[in-house]
Amino acid sequence: MASRRQIAAMKQSLFDQDYLDEQFIQLEELQDDANPNFVEEIVTLYYRDSSRLVSNIEQALERNPLEFNRLDSLMHQFKGSSSSIGAKKVKAECTLFREYCRAGNAEGCKRSFQQLKREYATLRKKLEAYFQQARQAGPFEAARRSK
Amino acid sequence: MNTCVDKMTAETGMDDPGDQFPVGMRVLAVDDDPTCLFLLGALLRRCQYNVTTTNQAIAALELLRENRNKFDLVISDVHMPDMDGFKLLEHVGLEMDLPVIMLSAHGDPKLVMRGITHGACDYLLKPVRMEELKNIWQHVIRRRKFDSKEQNKPNNQDKQPLAGSGCSPGSAGTSNTDQKMTKKRKDQNDEDDEHEEDPSTQKKPRVVWTVELHRKFVAAVNQLGIDKAVPKKILDLMNVEKLTRENVASHLQKYRLYLKRISCVANQQASLVAALGTADQSYWRMGSMSGLSNLHTLTAPRQFQNTVFRPLSSSGVIGRLNTPSGLVVHGSPSSRNIQFGCAQNLNNSMNDPLKFQSTIVHGNQNGNLVLGITGYSERDQLQHHKHKSISSVQDMANASCSHTSLPSVRNNSFMVAARPQNTQGGGANENLSSIDSQPSEISRSLLDHGSCGANWSNGVQPTQILPSSYPPTGFPRQLGFLPSSNPSGSSSITLMYSQSHDATANANSQGGINSSGHMSSNVQFRGWEDRNQDAAYRSNVLCSSLNSLIHENSGVSGSASPSPTDPAFYRNLNFNCGNPIQTKHDGFAKLAEEIPLRQDQGYIIHQQMAQQSRISNNLGSLDDLVGSLMKQDKDKVKLLDGDLICNNYTVGTSM
Numbered sequence: 001m002a003s004r005r006q007i008a009a010m011k012q013s014l015f016d017q018d019y020l021d022e023q024f025i026q027l028e029e030l031q032d033d034a035n036p037n038f039v040e041e042i043v044t045l046y047y048r049d050s051s052r053l054v055s056n057i058e059q060a061l062e063r064n065p066l067e068f069n070r071l072d073s074l075m076h077q078f079k080g081s082s083s084s085i086g087a088k089k090v091k092a093e094c095t096l097f098r099e100y101c102r103a104g105n106a107e108g109c110k111r112s113f114q115q116l117k118r119e120y121a122t123l124r125k126k127l128e129a130y131f132q133q134a135r136q137a138g139p140f141e142a143a144r145r146s147k
Numbered sequence: 148m149n150t151c152v153d154k155m156t157a158e159t160g161m162d163d164p165g166d167q168f169p170v171g172m173r174v175l176a177v178d179d180d181p182t183c184l185f186l187l188g189a190l191l192r193r194c195q196y197n198v199t200t201t202n203q204a205i206a207a208l209e210l211l212r213e214n215r216n217k218f219d220l221v222i223s224d225v226h227m228p229d230m231d232g233f234k235l236l237e238h239v240g241l242e243m244d245l246p247v248i249m250l251s252a253h254g255d256p257k258l259v260m261r262g263i264t265h266g267a268c269d270y271l272l273k274p275v276r277m278e279e280l281k282n283i284w285q286h287v288i289r290r291r292k293f294d295s296k297e298q299n300k301p302n303n304q305d306k307q308p309l310a311g312s313g314c315s316p317g318s319a320g321t322s323n324t325d326q327k328m329t330k331k332r333k334d335q336n337d338e339d340d341e342h343e344e345d346p347s348t349q350k351k352p353r354v355v356w357t358v359e360l361h362r363k364f365v366a367a368v369n370q371l372g373i374d375k376a377v378p379k380k381i382l383d384l385m386n387v388e389k390l391t392r393e394n395v396a397s398h399l400q401k402y403r404l405y406l407k408r409i410s411c412v413a414n415q416q417a418s419l420v421a422a423l424g425t426a427d428q429s430y431w432r433m434g435s436m437s438g439l440s441n442l443h444t445l446t447a448p449r450q451f452q453n454t455v456f457r458p459l460s461s462s463g464v465i466g467r468l469n470t471p472s473g474l475v476v477h478g479s480p481s482s483r484n485i486q487f488g489c490a491q492n493l494n495n496s497m498n499d500p501l502k503f504q505s506t507i508v509h510g511n512q513n514g515n516l517v518l519g520i521t522g523y524s525e526r527d528q529l530q531h532h533k534h535k536s537i538s539s540v541q542d543m544a545n546a547s548c549s550h551t552s553l554p555s556v557r558n559n560s561f562m563v564a565a566r567p568q569n570t571q572g573g574g575a576n577e578n579l580s581s582i583d584s585q586p587s588e589i590s591r592s593l594l595d596h597g598s599c600g601a602n603w604s605n606g607v608q609p610t611q612i613l614p615s616s617y618p619p620t621g622f623p624r625q626l627g628f629l630p631s632s633n634p635s636g637s638s639s640i641t642l643m644y645s646q647s648h649d650a651t652a653n654a655n656s657q658g659g660i661n662s663s664g665h666m667s668s669n670v671q672f673r674g675w676e677d678r679n680q681d682a683a684y685r686s687n688v689l690c691s692s693l694n695s696l697i698h699e700n701s702g703v704s705g706s707a708s709p710s711p712t713d714p715a716f717y718r719n720l721n722f723n724c725g726n727p728i729q730t731k732h733d734g735f736a737k738l739a740e741e742i743p744l745r746q747d748q749g750y751i752i753h754q755q756m757a758q759q760s761r762i763s764n765n766l767g768s769l770d771d772l773v774g775s776l777m778k779q780d781k782d783k784v785k786l787l788d789g790d791l792i793c794n795n796y797t798v799g800t801s802m
Contacts, residue, residue, distance in 0.1 A: 023274045030189045038189060046182040076226060080252035081182040084274045 002133040010130050019123050023086030040131045046085045047124055053078045054117065061110055071109060072101040089119040169284030170195040173217065177207040177235065178224040178250065183273060187222065187250070190280050204230035208238055212355050215243045219287045222271075225251040225258060233265045240266040240408075242356045244401045246286040250275060266408055356398055363387065364398060373403075 014020045031038040057074050079094035093116035100108030174196045178184040191198040201207045204227050225232035236247045249262040252273040262270045268286035367384035368376040378396035
């Protein structure tokens with residue numbers, strides 16, 4: 001089991017590597033006695049809901065020709081929820097994707113989306129690992145301490 | 148952030164919301180995204196508000212309709228699948244008169260503008276922060292105070308203080324209102340079956356203002372004329388059972404407040420735009436703005452959804468712009484020119500450009516929106532209409548908010564919003580539909596700023612265009628009036644916006660167009676070439692240049708002789724300019740910078756321009772014209788004097 005320091009370091013590295021931004025800190029601040037697992041809950045909710053979006057986007061990207069408006073709209077939603085949990089890199093990829101949409105650049109969209117999926121998956125793994133460690137150490141404490 | 152936590156231990160104050168306010172403030176949060184909704188709910192609860200969440204706008208409306216007094220504030224996302232956030236906003240504003248805060252992941256100034264013109268109290272960006280939510284209660288208090296002040300005003304002998312408008316029972320702010328209500332109610336309360344005589348609790352059987360009901364209401368108000376609309380007469384016209392005069396009076400008051408809010412917002416927006424674009428208001432006032440506005444709206448075909456424009460074309464509001472050339476006019480950057488074309492047709496309707504202006508002023512924001520609308524695919528028809536509407540919108544927009552025409556403007560925004568969305572609900576929608584079919588009415592109504600009501604239903608058409616057509620571009624760049632919902636709308640507005648340069652440029656361009664019909668033509672030409680949103684930018688630039696031109700030659704507009712509808716007209720324009728117009732955005736940008744124009748105007752112009760670009764091949768030459776115009780004052784002057792300005796334009800507009 002990781003020590004609290006290690007858990008804190010884990011979290012810090014997520015910030016340092018731009019996986020997460022200050023929004024994540026807001027989430028942690030919302031975690032308290034009344035909502036002891038808030039952060040994990042919202043992240044879980046995010047991954048569950050956004051997976052639907054991701055597959056919608058994927059399907060839309062397989063159409064020919066691409067419906068940029070629709071893609072843009074889907075990505076807008078995705079970006080909104082990603083930014084709500086502080087998923088920094090994912091959010092940045094969303095922005096890039098939308099720019100490609102606006103420019104009507106199909107190749108760019110597809111490329112960007114692949115990158116986005118990678119970021120999305122990586123973040124998920126990292127967060128899962130983090131939560132696991134934090135849970136073992138005591139979720140509330142971990143959140144507090146790592147601030 | 149921690150302040151909220153500290154307050155956790157405090158009493159919730161649910162039993163006495165007034166004292167503990169903002170603790171216990173009842174908020175309804177609406178967002179289709181579960182993650183965001185979850186976060187929002189948590190944040191609001193942390194602020195000690197009483198939170199109800201729903202992921203469906205329709206469910207939210209039902210909740211609100213069930214009991215208007217159940218909530219103090221509504222926070223809603225903009226992009227929702229079942230209903231557009233702006234529509235929800237309108238409904239809530241009209242039916243319940245509750246403060247609504249918009250949320251979006253998009254910080255697009257255009258969207259923000261749209262939110263404001265639709266009456267939102269605030270516009271927050273996602274991810275929402277605690278600090279922002281901690282202050283949202285101010286909107287509730289503010290509204291209460293505002294409403295109670297309104298009630299003090301002797302508007303209408305039948306006017307009854309809005310019952311519970313924005314006030315929650317028990318709040319300090321309501322007490323004054325309640326007292327007044329009681330007094331007035333006693334005075335007026337004779338034949339009507341009354342609600343309980345208990346103003347402080349507002350426990351009267353509440354009438355639910357459904358879309359249908361509101362539509363009848365608006366129709367009645369329009370028929371009577373907003374200034375003459377008294378609850379008794381409205382009630383008679385509506386002919387609805389079980390509706391009391393009090394109900395109508397209270398709704399009327401809310402309606403008026405709503406319009407006023409919109410106008411104020413528009414006013415503020417206009418100022419903001421002006422600030423951004425350093426547009427010179429005088430530009431706008433100058434010429435036949437109305438003409439411009441029409442043009443503008445016309446030019447924004449791209450941006451608007453077809454549906455929006457459709458209605459316009461139905462009745463030749465503008466009276467066919469004189470034929471195809473009229474259409475061309477649309478494309479011409481100079482909204483002025485367009486106006487001319489339109490002006491010919493519009494003459495009757497736009498006899499009083501000043502009126503337009505005044506009416507439009509209010510609608511500045513709306514007007515811009517309208518412009519966007521013109522981006523419908525049915526440009527040809529629309530253009531005619533649009534021109535009309537655009538100019539009117541423009542005028543309205545340009546004019547000060549103080550004009551009563553606001554209502555029309557308001558309508559426009561409503562309509563616009565409603566239109567693109569093909570929504571059926573709400574008065575807004577109603578307006579749209581009514582407007583669409585009677586573009587001419589609208590233009591007339593626009594002209595007549597006295598008849599706000601009429602404008603509401605009629606005027607909406609032209610103005611409708613704007614909201615929808617505005618492409619969601621950055622506010623700085625584009626005055627942002629363009630409704631983001633218009634895919635094509637961006638064209639016209641984008642013209643203005645195409646100026647990818649700073650907002651100033653845009654503002655300039657826009658301003659130029661509006662104020663100076665002449666100018667707009669130039670600008671518009673630009674827009675033609677640029678179909679996409681960039682065109683809007685460009686048009687902005689053009690507009691600004693146009694404005695400057697117009698500014699210089701305020702009187703010129705009248706001098707143009709060639710009929711706008713004549714394609715040769717455009718060619719002439721081109722000739723006059725003498726200078727090859729740079730079709731590049733950059734050119735516009737420069738011009739825009741030179742010409743401080745109100746963004747609002749620019750928007751309108753853009754629209755027109757956008758449309759024109761689509762429509763006519765002459766655009767290219769127009770662009771040239773614009774470019775040259777912009778570059779050279781004297782050229783501009785020439786243009787203005789000469790061919791640019793159509794007779795019509797002068798006729799229609801009081802440039």
